Each structure stands twice: as C-alpha cells, then as structure tokens.
Amino acid sequence: xxxxxxxxxxxxxxxxxxxxxxxxxxxxxxxxxxxxxxxxxxxxxxxxxxxxxxxxxxxxxxxxxxxxxxxxxxxxxxxxxxxxxxxxxxxxxxxxxxxxxxxxxxxxxxxxxxxxxxxxxxxxxxxxxxxxxxxxxxxxxxxxxxxxxxxxxxxxxxxxxxxxxxxxxxxxxxxxxxxxxx
Amino acid sequence: xxxxxxxxxxxxxxxxxxxxxxxxxxxxxxxxxxxxxxxxxxxxxxxxxxxxxxxxxxxxxxxxxxxxxxxxxxxxxxxxxxxxxxxxxxxxxxxxxxxxxxxxxxxxxxxxxxxxxxxxxxxxxxxxxxxxxxxxxxxxxxxxxxxxxxxxxxxxxxxxxxxxxxxxxxxxxxxxxxxxxxxxxxxxxxxxxxxxxxxxxxxxxxxxxxxxxxxxxxxxxxxxxxxxxxx
Numbered sequence: 263x264x265x266x267x268x269x270x271x272x273x274x275x276x277x278x279x280x281x282x283x284x285x286x287x288x289x290x291x292x293x294x295x296x297x298x299x300x301x302x303x304x305x306x307x308x309x310x311x312x313x314x315x316x317x318x319x320x321x322x323x324x325x326x327x328x329x330x331x332x333x334x335x336x337x338x339x340x341x342x343x344x345x346x347x348x349x350x351x352x353x354x355x356x357x358x359x360x361x362x363x364x365x366x367x368x369x370x371x372x373x374x375x376x377x378x379x380x381x382x383x384x385x386x387x388x389x390x391x392x393x394x395x396x397x398x399x400x401x402x403x404x405x406x407x408x409x410x411x412x413x414x415x416x417x418x419x420x421x422x423x424x425x426x427x428x429x430x431x432x433x434x435x436x437x438x439x440x441x442x443x444x
Numbered sequence: 445x446x447x448x449x450x451x452x453x454x455x456x457x458x459x460x461x462x463x464x465x466x467x468x469x470x471x472x473x474x475x476x477x478x479x480x481x482x483x484x485x486x487x488x489x490x491x492x493x494x495x496x497x498x499x500x501x502x503x504x505x506x507x508x509x510x511x512x513x514x515x516x517x518x519x520x521x522x523x524x525x526x527x528x529x530x531x532x533x534x535x536x537x538x539x540x541x542x543x544x545x546x547x548x549x550x551x552x553x554x555x556x557x558x559x560x561x562x563x564x565x566x567x568x569x570x571x572x573x574x575x576x577x578x579x580x581x582x583x584x585x586x587x588x589x590x591x592x593x594x595x596x597x598x599x600x601x602x603x604x605x606x607x608x609x610x611x612x613x614x615x616x617x618x619x620x621x622x623x624x625x626x627x628x629x630x631x632x633x634x635x636x637x638x639x640x641x642x643x644x645x646x647x648x649x650x651x652x653x654x655x656x657x658x659x660x661x662x663x664x665x666x667x668x669x670x671x672x673x674x675x
Contacts, residue, residue, distance in 0.1 A: 269660060269668065288675060323671050327664060352660060364453035367578035374581060374648075397447060404465045405458060407579065409590075409647050424675065431672050439665050 267327050271434065272347050273317075274334040274372055275357035276365040280389040280421040281333040282317045284357060288427045289319025289331060348376055353383040353434040357419065358406070360388040360396035366405045373406065373414070383437040387419035387430045413437075448542040455575050456534055456567035459541060461642040464488040464560035470545035473499055477538055481529050484508065484548065490563065491554040492522050493529035509551040523557035531558070535570040561599035561643055565606070568639035576634035579641055580619055586649040587637065588615030593645050600643055602636075609636040613646050 273281045317333030332347045348354065354376050358369045369386075376384060386408065388399040397405070403416040417433055420426040447462060451474070463472065467488035473496075474481050482502050484492040494515070496502055505511040517525075558566075589610075602610065605628070612622045619637065623630045640646040 269664075288672075321671065321675065323664070323668055327667070329668060329671075363447075363449040366454070366458075370579065371581050374585070377648075378582075395448065400466070401447060401462055404462050405454075407641055407648075409644065411647060428672050428675055432669060435665060435669050435672070438660075439662065439669070442660070442662055442665065 268330050269323070269327060270330045270332060270351045271431070272332050272334060272351045272354045272376075273357060274344060274348075274354055274376060275387075275389075276359065276368040276372065278362070279357040279359045279365065279369070280419075281357055284355075284387070284389070284419070284421040284427055284430075285317050285319040285331050285333050287421055287424050288321065288431065290321050291319060344372075344375060345379065348380045351380060351382060353385070353438050354380065355385050355387055355430055355434055357387045357389045357421070358402055359390055360399075360402055361390050361393050363397065363405065366402070370406050373408070383434060383441060384414045385430060385434045385437065386414055386416040387421075388416055389419045389421050391418040391426075392420040392422065448540070451537055451539040451541060454541070455537070455571060457564050457571065457638060457642050459543070460560050460564045460567060463490075463543065464564070465644075468543070468545055469548070469550065470543055471502060471548055472541060472543045473502075474533075475499075475540045476533065476536060479529075481533075483530060485543070486550045486554060488560055489556045490526060490530065490558070490560065491556060492517070493525040495529060503547070506547065507549050507551075519555055522555055526558050530563070531566060534567045537572070559599040561596050562601045564642050565600050565602060565639050568635045568642070571631075571635045571638060573631055573634075576631065576638050579638050580634040583618060583620035583623070585619045586615060586617075587613050587619075587641075587646040588649045589613055590644050590647050593643075596643050596645060600639075600645070605632065606636045606639070609633055610640060610645060613637075613640070615649050 273284055275281050319331045321329040321331070323329055332351075334344050334347050356369060356373055356376070359365050373384065373386070386402070386406065388397070388402040390396050399416045399418045406416070408414050408416060415433060415437075417430060418426070419430050459472070462468075463485055465488070469486050472483040472485055472490070474483070479495050480497070480499065482494055482496050482499075483490050505514070605626070609622065609626055612625055617625070619633070622637075623633045626633050637646070
C-alpha cells in the first residue's frame with residue numbers, strides 16, 4: 263500500500279480565537295478534537311469546552327499527499343503542545359479574536375513563541391470580522407506591534423466562512439511559495 | 445469601526461499607539477470609576493479633554509469650533525485640559541475606553557503641546573510589571589533601532605535614563621544585558637523598551653525565515669494551492 267505523505271500547517275492563537283472553528287470549516291474529515299469541559303470560571307463565561315491537546319483536520323491533495331491542519335490549545339498552560347505541534351510545520355496561522363482586545367497581548371506572546379522557535383512563515387488572521395465590534399486587521403496589526411519588516415501579514419478572517427478560511431491558507435502557501443523560489 | 449476595551453488589558457500606551465500610528469481623528473471616551481471623559485483627537489493628536497455626564501451628549505456637538513465657543517474655551521487653555529483630565533489620570537488602571545473615529549468636524553489648526561509621542565512616554569512610566577511583561581515577555585529578546593526616527597525622538601521628550609536605555613539597543617544586546625548595564629530597577633528598563641516599541645523607535649530583530657528542509661516541491665505546492673482553491 264502506498265504511504266500517504268503528510269504536509270503540516272499549524273493553527274495557533276489565544277483562547278477562544280476560533281481555531282477549532284477554522285479547522286472545522288475547511289477540513290474534509292470531521293475534526294478530531296481533544297476538548298474538555300472548562301473548569302475555570304472566567305474562561306467558562308466565554309465557552310463551555312476548550313482544546314487541551316490539539317485539533318486535527320485534513321485535506322486530501324492527491325493520491326500521495328494530505329494536508330494536515332493542527333490546532334493548538336489556546337491557554338499558556340498547554341504551551342508544551344505548541345512546541346510539539348510546531349515541529350515540522352510548513353507554516354503557522356495565528357488567529358486573533360478581533361473583538362477581544364484583552365487577548366491581543368497573548369497573541370503577541372504566541373507570535374514571539376513560534377517566531378523564535380520555528381523559522382517558517384507566519385500569517386495572522388484577524389478573526390471574527392463578521393462581528394460588528396471587530397477591530398480592523400490594520401488596527402489589530404498595530405495593537406500586535408507587527409511592523410512591515412517582520413513579514414507577517416495580518417488578514418481579515420471569519421472562521422465560519424469557508425472562502426475566508428481558504429483565503430488564509432492560500433495567503434500562507436503563497437508566502438511559502440515565494441520563499442521556495444528565492 | 446469603534447475601538448473598545450478595558451484599560452486593564454489595553455493600557456494607555458497601547459491606545460495612544462493605535463491612535464497615533466494611523467493619525468486617526470475622532471473622540472476617545474474613557475469611563476473611569478469616578479468620571480467619564482471625552483478626548484478629542486485630530487490627526488493622531490489629543491487636542492482637548494473634558495469630563496462629560498453622558499456620552500451621547502457629546503454626539504450633539506459635531507462642530508469642534510462651535511463646541512469650544514459654547515464652552516468658552518480659548519486655544520491657549522486647551523493643553524491645560526489635557527494635563528488635568530488625561531496626564532493626571534495616566535496611572536489609573538480601571539476604566540473602559542472606546543474610540544469613535546470620524547464624526548467630529550475640526551476647523552483649522554489647534555495647539556499640540558503634548559504630542560502623542562510624549563503621551564506614550566508619559567503613560568509608559570506608569571506601566572505595572574504585569575503590563576510590561578506583555579511585550580517584554582522574555583529577557584532573551586533582541587531589539588534593534590529603527591533608523592530615521594529623529595522627529596519621533598524629539599517629540600517623545602525622553603528623560604536622561606530613557607535616552608541611555610535607547611542608546612543600549614543595538615540588535616545584539618538582549619533585554620537581560622540591557623537591564624544589567626543600566627543597573628537600575630528592571631521595571632524602569634522594561635517600561636522604556638515598551639514605550640520605544642510603541643513609538644517604533646525600536647523593533648524586534650527579525651530572524652531570517654527559512655524553509656528549512658522543506659518536504660515540498662514547487663509542483664506539490666502548486667497542487668496544494670489549486671486544491672485549496674477548489675474546496
């Protein structure tokens with residue numbers, strides 16, 4: 263039997279940034295989740311379940327290749343998983359909840375984490391742009407202190423919209439393509 | 445689109461950075477525990493501040509010049525309002541802010557005694573250890589100077605120690621080394637670095653992005669891109 267080769271991208275971001283939804287929207291399989299009921303009262307106000315190890319979705323590319331999409335847990339107490347999941351990734355999409363500026367600083371720390379460990383392209387998705395109180399991607403970029411020299415695009419994302427999720431993945435792969443042709 | 449948030453999670457340095465970077469115009473509201481203030485912003489500069497009883501009443505005065513004459517405010521007195529209702533409150537951490545862009549019609553030029561760059565530095569001097577940790581999160585971080593920032597530097601009005609800290613940023617020294625060289629409370633160093641980042645006087649030193657041992661060819665990449673498009 264021919265072995266399927268795996269191509270990996272990672273979806274990271276703070277708690278409740280929309281990572282699981284992002285993968286759900288585009289995965290061809292039912293997303294494999296490792297969710298647990300939230301115990302912390304503050305987090306419980308946001309949602310009932312959270313990812314504790316990883317989410318996993320995939321897209322079949324051809325007979326020999328599959329694109330694996332891994333979602334990391336959002337909380338820093340699970341950051342050991344970030345390192346595991348980041349290994350071997352072709353690129354990383356970091357989602358930010360554009361409606362919740364309280365998470366922007368955490369998002370910057372997550373960018374720092376991946377930037378310092380994995381020299382691969384990063385795209386920031388300013389998620390939840392479908393909500394009325396979402397900060398614009400440009401304002402999110404400024405709030406995250408991402409300057410142009412960092413080469414990290416901040417793009418609008420709505421993780422419930424397939425076209426938007428596709429656009430985020432395409433942006434990442436376009437950067438990977440440019441890097442490969444350099 | 446309104447920018448809203450809580451001062452506990454998004455401090456004044458961050459707010460001023462967003463307002464100043466895009467040279468936004470509009471009104472910044474801050475609902476403190478004891479007072480609600482409206483800060484009038486023109487082209488990224490805060491030119492006037494006043495306490496208000498109800499936010500919606502501010503929207504009744506769309507013409508800034510008319511508002512000033514209604515309040516019998518002279519141009520010379522505008523900076524005093526910044527001192528009284530903003531600078532004196534930069535150490536207060538409990539409040540909700542919202543920035544509404546556009547809306548207000550400004551006339552000509554207004555005095556800017558406290559440029560946004562200086563306000564960023566003044567606000568940074570009140571940051572708590574928890575706040576600075578958000579950006580200066582690792583003592584091994586490397587920063588480098590951004591060239592061509594003389595004007596920003598001039599407006600920022602750094603004090604002697606802040607200028608010294610800035611002079612130590614060279615793209616090779618880590619945060620830890622800078623702290624050691626300054627030999628003062630590390631919070632002082634971190635606050636200054638936080639302000640410099642917000643002012644874009646310094647930036648994180650870029651690491652070269654390499655597609656190391658990429659298990660992928662251009663042909664496969666083209667297939668992936670095509671496949672995603674067709675989903």
